[in-house]
Amino acid sequence: MQRGQGVQTDPPPCGLCPTGVLHQACLHPLGLRGLGARPLVRSGQDGAHKLPPGQSRPPERGEPGPGCPPGPRDFPQPPEGAWTRLEKVEHEQEVSLHNELIRQEKLELLAQRFDHKAGMREAWLGENQRLVAQDNFGYDLPAVEAAMKKHEAIEADVSSYEERIQVVVELALALEAEGYYDVRRVSAQKGSILRQWGLLTELVAARRARLEQSLALQTIFQEMVYMIDWMEEMQAPLLSREVGKHLLEVEDLLQKHALLEADVAAQNERVQALNQAALKFCELEGYQPCDPQIICNRVTHVQTCLEELCQRAAQRRMELEASRQLWACFQELEEAEAWVREKEQILASKPCGKDLSSVLQLSGQHKLMLGELGGRRALLHQAVKKGEQLLATQRPGVAQLQEKLREVRQHWKKLEEVTGTHQQKLQEALSFYQFSAETDDLLAWLQDTYRLASSDDFGHDEYSSQALLRKHAAMAQELERHRAPVLALRAQLARLAPQHHQVLDMQIRIVEVEQLYGEVAEVAVLRHQWLQDALAVYRMFGEVRACEGWLDEKEQWLSGMHVPQELEDVEVVQHRFESLDQEMNSVMGRILDVNETVQQLVEGDHPSASEVQSCRDHLNGRWNRVVELVEQRKEHLSSVLRIQNYLLECTEIKAQIREKRRAVESSQYSSGDLGGVLALQRKLSAMEAVLVVLEPRLLELQQEGEALATAHPAQALTILLHFEEISEEWEALKRTLQGCEDSLSVASQLQQFIQDLDNFLTWLVKTQAAVASEELPSNLAGAERLLSQHAALKEEIDRYEEDYTKIQAASDLLAPEEADVPCLSLQQWLQKLDVGWTKLLQMWESRREALVQAHIFHLFLRDVQQAETCLYNQASTLAHAELPTTVEAAEKAIRKHRDFITTMELSVPKTTLALQAGESLVRQGSPYSERAQEEMAALRDNHRNFQLAQERMQQLNDHLDLQRFLQNCHELAGWMGEKRLMAGDQAAKPHARWLRHQALRAELAQNREWLDKIEQEGQQLMEEKPELAGSVKKQLEEIRQCWVELEGTSQARAQQLFEASKAEQLVQSYADLDKRLVNMEGQLQAVDAGASLATVNNQLKKLQTMESQMEEWYKEAGQLQAQLASLPLEPASKEAVDEKQTAVGTRIVRLIEPLKERRRILLASKEMHQVCHDLEDEISWVQDRLPLATLRDPGSNLQAVQHFIKKNQNLRRELQVHQPRVAEVLERAGALTSMKIPEVAGVQLLLEKLRELWGALQEQTEQRQHLLDATYQVEQYYFDVGEVEAWLSEQELLLMNEEKGKDEQSTLQLLKKHLLLEQSIENYEETVAQLSRQCRALLELGHPDSEQISRRQSQADRLYVSLKDLAEERKAGLEQQYWLYQLSREVDDLEHWIAEKEVVAGSPELGQDFEHVTLLQEKFTAFASETGSVGNDRLAAVNQMVDELIDCGHVDAATIAEWKDGVNEAWADLLELMETRAQMLAASHELHKFFSDCKDLLAQIEEKKQRLPEVAARESRSSAGALQRVLSSFEHDVQVLVSQVRQLQEGAAQLRTVYAGENADAIATQEQDVLRAWKELLGSCEACRLQITTTTDKMRFTNMVRDLVSWMDDVICQIGTGEKPRDVSSVELLMNYHQGLKSEIDARSQSIAACVELGKALVLNRNTQISLQIRGHLDRLMTKKKELSEKWDKHWEWLQQMLEVHQFAQEAVVADAWLTAQEPLLRSRELGSSVDEVEQLIRRHEAFRKAAATWEERFSSLRRLTTALLGPLPAVRARAYLLGGEGSSPTPDALFAPQPHDSPARLPNGLDLLPERTPRPDRPRARDRPKPRRRPRPRDPSQPPGESRRSRSAPAQSSALPPPPPTHTVQLEGFLFRKHELEAPNRKASNR
Secondary structure (H helix, E strand, O other): OOOOOOOOOOOOEOOOOOOOEOOHHHHHHHOOHHHOOOOOOOEOOOOOEOOOOOOOOOOOOOOOOOOOOOOHHHOOOOOOOHHHHHHHHHHHHHHHHHHHHHHHHHHHHHHHHHHHHHHHHHHHHHHHHHHHOOOOOOOOHHHHHHHHHHHHHHHHHHHHOHHHHHHHHHHHHHHHHHOOOOHHHHHHHHHHHHHHHHHHHHHHHHHHHHHHHHHHHHHHHHHHHHHHHHHHHHHHHHOOOOOOOOHHHHHHHHHHHHHHHHHHHHHHHHHHHHHHHHHHHHHOOOOOOOOHHHHHHHHHHHHHHHHHHHHHHHHHHHHHHHHHHHHHHHHHHHHHHHHHHHHHHHHHHOOOOOOHHHHHHHHHHHHHHHHHHHHHHHHHHHHHHHHHHHHHHOOOOOHHHHHHHHHHHHHHHHHHHHHHHHHHHHHHHHHHHHHHHHHHHHHHHHHHHHHHHOOOOOOOOHHHHHHHHHHHHHHHHHHHHOHHHHHOHHHHHHHOOOOOOOOHHHHHHHHHHHHHHHHHHHHHHHHHHHHHHHHHHHHHHHHHHHHHHHHHHHHHHHHOOOOOOOHHHHHHHHHHHHHHHHHHHHHHHHHHHHHHHHHHHHHOOOOOHHHHHHHHHHHHHHHHHHHHHHHHHHHHHHHHHHHHHHHHHHHHHHHHHHHHHHHHHHOOOOOOOHHHHHHHHHHHHHHHHHHHHHHHHHHHHHHHHHHHHHHOHHHHHHHHHHHHHHHHHHHHHHHHHHHHHHHHHHHHHHHHHHHHHHHHHHHHHHHHHHHOOOOOOOOHHHHHHHHHHHHHHHHHHHHHHHHHHHHHHHHHHOHHHHHHOOOOOHHHHHHHHHHHHHHHHHHHHHHHHHHHHHHHHHHHHHHHHHHHHHHHHHHHHHHOOOOOOOHHHHHHHHHHHHHHHHHHHHHHHHHHHHHHHHHHHHHHOOOOHHHHHHHHHHHHHOOOHHHHHHHHHHHHHHHHHHHHHHHHHHHHHHHHHHHHHHHOOOOOOHHHHHHHHHHHHHHHHHOHHHHHHHHHHHHHHHHHOHHHHHHHHHHHHHHHHHHHHHHHHHHHHHHHHHOOOOHHHHHHHHHHHHHHHHHHHHHHHOOOOOOOHHHHHHHHHHHHHHHHHHHHHHHHHHHHHHHHHHOOOOHHHHHHHHHHHHHHHHHHHHHHHHHHHHHHHHHHHHHHHHHHHHHHHHHHHHHHHHHHHOOOOOOOOHHHHHHHHHHHHHHHHHHHHHHHHHHHHHHHHHHHHOOOOOOHHHHHHHHHHHHHHHHHHHHHHHHHHHHHHHHHHHHHHHHHHHHHHHHHHHHHHHHOOOOOOOOHHHHHHHHHHHHHHHHHHHHHHHHHHHHHHHHHHHHHHOOOOHHHHHHHHHHHHHHHHHHHHHHHHHHHHHHHHHHHHHHHHHHHHHHHHHHHHHHHHOOOOOOOOHHHHHHHHHHHHHHHHHHHHHHHHHHHHHHHHHHHHHHOOOOOHHHHHHHHHHHHHHHHHHHHHHHHHHHHHHHHHHHHHHHHHHHHHHHHHHHHHHHHHHHHHHHHOOOHHHHHHHHHHHHHHHHHHHHHHHHHHHHHHHHHHHOOOHHHHHHHHHHHHHHHHHHHHHHHHHHHHHHHHHHHHHHHHHHHHHHHHHHHHHHHHHOOOOOOOOOHHHHHHHHHHHHHHHHHHHHHHHHHHHHHHHHHHHHOOOOHHHHHHHHHHHHHHHHHHHHHHHHHHHHHHHHHHHHHHHHHHHHHHHHHHHHHHHHHHHHOOOOOOOHHHHHHHHHHHHHHHHHHHHHHHHHHHHHHHHHHHHOOOOHHHHHHHHHOOOOOOOOHHHHOOOOOOOOOOOOOOOOOOOOOOOOOOOOOOHHHOOOOOOOOOOOOOOOOOOOOOOOOOOOOOOOOOOOOOOOOOOOOOOOOOOOOOOOOOOOOOOOO
């Protein structure tokens, strides 16, 4: 819209006149009459005028403006100088008008710029809105992506255009701010642009959302295409028929197929995700990027392909799995067959074993094989089952499987048979060998058991007998367990296999086992009886010895015991007797056991029965004597204990009574104070309770004293005298109590009565005032509140009723003392009390009745109000109800009305209850009865709603039926109207109309039943409800008429449509298409490049529309051609259609090229116009900002400077942001200017202008920024200085306050505030310093106002320094005041604390015993430590505070010094008192500790004495080591007491120097008692030690003798028990073993000597019985030692003789063999046939002669040895022995065979002939023993190589034991060589 066209303008305003309109009179003096048509100034919306400079207010109405000429009547006569003033005013007015004209011209220019830019922006916005509104995104992914890129370019263009819109808005705002006259139009145009801009941004955002949806959908479609291609590729491997030719190949194929399936599964998830993402686009509301049916079709196609692929994969897997099962079955069967063959070979080659171990090993192997067989059986069955299943499937390749199954079954059956046979053989062999081994073991065990059972060792004491008996019992149990196996041997033999139980050797061994078992059983029974008897005797003797020892000890103690007279000593003795009773009970049980044992032995005819009986009688007699002695001592002790207890109890009771009497006397009643009376009464009550407890004790004590005096006449006087003293004290105490009670009775009762009466009267007055209230409730809540308050008063009255009764009762007792009452008499007070109490009850009752009536009435009003509200709501609902007009509304109304009726029924009881309550009020005569009747009457009038509700329900039901009928009729009528329109529709094609009409007729036939149903319902409704018959009948008639008309129209229309022609449709279609093409061709002929950008854009849009139409028409032509090909037309019609078709095709081809040329021209024109438009916009943008950059006003204050800086910064940011845009426009314009077209000149001019303006704008902006920065620094400094000075002045006023605190807390608060203020001042120092730095910086820059800046800075520094000084002064004053208050508090607290500690330190309690005094001392030590440390710290702190305050010159220094002196004196007194208390407690602790130590030491000594009998009692039942350990432990415990006794003596000596009198005597007595008990304990210990030492030595000696004798018996049995030696080696072994025995004997000689010495020492003991036993043991030991020595010597001599004999026999055999070997050489008659042979024979003979010379010496040695050994033997026997017989040599046994008795032949050493060995029954036979191979004798490693070995006959020189002799005979191997020298008696054999 052009400026000034079509706009109603107001008259121009005037700034000179009050009317606001520019007058001709105002313009006349300046000659500006012709300017009245242009607006000069504006008036604001509020009617205010813009005043000219110098005018502060507008002139009043009727008053001329300051520059307006006055009217004719207003001109006064000019005085002198008036013209001068007038000229001055005229000049000023002229200047003002000139300025206003300039401003108006600027506004006009600004408005022109606004109109130009607004028009451009509106055109651009409209064009872009039309562009964005199009949605031609394409139908594939590349097209949509191109559309997205194009849209992003559009968005970038739109976002960059926002700045231009903002420029237009700023122009409009500037016009509004300057008051432009046409501001309404500007605002409207600005609003239109903003609305179009908002619409554009919304359209862009919506188009982007649609584009994103289309892009996402096309991406999904592309992914679907990729998935379908992949599925087609996957079909090839899945269709393969290859299933593998063996198992490995099948497995490989399965692995490959598994990978394919994994890919399919992965792609399945991807396909599902794609399908779900695609289907979401079908559910979108509003814009849909594609037809939902297309999306569903594509999703279905992809899903179908995927399912087909999955089915093929599953089918392929099934085929591969079947192939793998077949080949796996073949492999399993082959493996099973190979395993069966292998096991058959193993079982066929296995033996059955030769002994038990081999059979067991084979059995274990067979079990393992059976387990393996079982596992293989299950696997084979599974394989066979799989094979049968595969056979049933009849698959290819299963023919060979059946043959393989048959072969495997046969092999398996054969293997099971072989396994069973082998297992049976193994079981039979195992049974036999196991039976044989068990029989051998049983026989060996029976032999060992017989040897043990036939032993004659029955033990030498109780412990050894018990051990033997336990061993024998175990042996008997073991023998009994072997009975069953022995008896079952024959049965087991019979169960063996036939080839085993016929073995003769096994039957013989079974007979031997049975015979030996019978012998062992008989011997075991006899030995058990003998061991039982021996154990009983030993046990009885041991018990008798122990009991006699105990009796000796106790009898000795009882005989020498003296009963003391002191109570403590008597208690100690009594304690000993109590422990003695326990010991006697245990000893008596042991004596009874001894008697029982003796009786059993006598009855069993024991050999020692007489000795046992005499021992028992002696023990019983001693026991009876001890029992009598104990009873005598206990009786004497109990009598002394009763007397001492009686005397002690008398003393204690006497002391208690005296103490109570003194306490009563010290607390007599002295004043009339009620508190004192009460305290004294409490003390007397406690005293009476104590006396009640003491009185029964006095009676018991009197009876006990009389009984003791009767029993002990000698001490009767002392006993009765103590009780008389107690009686006197008791009477004195009772008299004192009686006097105190009499003095307190009257005073206490009177005081208590007056106090109770005063309290009761006070409460009575207060309660009467509360009850007398006349307040009545105005509502129900108030009534309930008053009732609860009144009930609370009643509860309080009931609580005070008991007090009232007590006061009445007390008044009766205190009537005689009435005169003592100071004010009124007691009777007057009581009368007032009675009257007040009665009045209070009456007032409360009357008040309660009134409140109850009011509460009931308000409850009634509440119920009535609720009922009326409910009835009113019901009536209102029924009155305003309307009938519904639809079925749904009618049903809803009925449901709502039913709920309403239910609600009414529920509200009826409320109304009834309210009426009943009102009637009750009327009957009771309530004061509110009249109002109740009125409310009841109103309520009954409103109770008629239920009948109306029933009528309304019936009306709604009838209306519902009618509406349902009408709804059915309306639906049918609507359907018929719709079908009538369809029947008459002529718009569609004939064929479509025919199909639609056929469907219509089918619907008519179906809906005929609908019409019949409606008629039936109408008839029924008219019959049931006659009032509705008119409307129902009318509706039925209308429905019938419409139905008839519809059927007629349908029949007529069917006939018309059937005759329509189809060829006309094609001709018409081609004709229409040709017309449209002709129209487009006409539009393309007029080619116009466009005069503006908007025109070009419009033409481009039209061109795009033409192109899209061309595409649609091309498709339509193709469809028509397809229809033409499918229709059978006549030749004429077909020719016409072909002609039309050819014309349309030619025209379409001719239009394609003009469309392309038209698009090229328009695009070039658009680019040119767009560049020009952008250059103009940028030039305009730069020109708009250039005035702001060239502005030279820096601002007059800080806010103005900041505002300018902000504007300049915004401008710089705009330039920086806009620079890319300008560069892009310049680049495009530069590219366009290079083209040679006519329009380039205009573009070149705009380009140069934009470059100049852009450079100038940047330069001016930088200069403006520098100027503003410098101005900002100065203004900022001035502002900061002003703020600092204001803050310093404010703080100075605060510090000048002279307020001081009244106490410590207030002073502390002031000090805290001051410290905060001071901290604020300190923190502000940085601000002042920062200000100083700013000042220096400005001075360095040389600012023009440097002098003023320096002056302001100096003033701020002076103010800050003075403020700090003032703060220090204020702080010092407050601190001194606070310190003074703090010191006062500390001094008061310390003095109070010292006073509390003095009370504790001055306590006179010193403790009753050691524990008590220890506790007191510990507490006081902790108290003193804590008090000292805390007190010193607190006192030091106080003194330090005082010194500091005095040193700092406090105002109150004198008062502070006085406080210090007082505190120090109080602390010194407390320390002195604590020191005194500590000394007293230490002395008391020393004394009580001594007494406690004495008591503990006596208890320990007594405990040690009691342990002595226990130590002695262990003598008879413990070993020597145990006794020694017990004694050592006991002596160690006693040794610990030595230091304690010594310390006790030292402590007693120290205490005797301190104490005197009773304490000294007690100390001495305790010390003497301890020393006496200590000496007794030492004597007892010495006796016990001597006894235990003797017993230990005896037991040790007995054990040593027993061990040594047992050892010698073993050695004697070992000597000579070996087999006969049969050669030299066996003799040497026996000699080495015998020499080892000699070494062992020599080693034991020291033990024997020590045992003999111990026995001799024990013989010297005074105990005759022990000496005899020791002598017997010594004789036995020496006899056994002598026997051992003699036997060893004899056996050693025999072994030496046997060694010489066997050595001679070996040498003789060797010599005989040599002679036999040389004899053929000598007897040979060969002399040689040649010289060589003769020489050889000579050399051989010379060698023989040399050997014979050597052997001559050996033969001489043999002759000498033979002479020494044989002596007088006959020569013939000697020769026979030396030379031997025919093939055998004499043995040593034959050589030394026994001669007849008349033969004097004996061995050379004088020994008798060796006896023959007899076989032992328990020794195994030689054939049963193993026969190990011979081993060579090892050489001694310690022997030197050149030294010959010592002879075996020589005695051993070392203590090393020889190796044990071998148990087998050694055969001779090789030859023996002997040395020439034979030295007697040290002969040595040569080495082998």
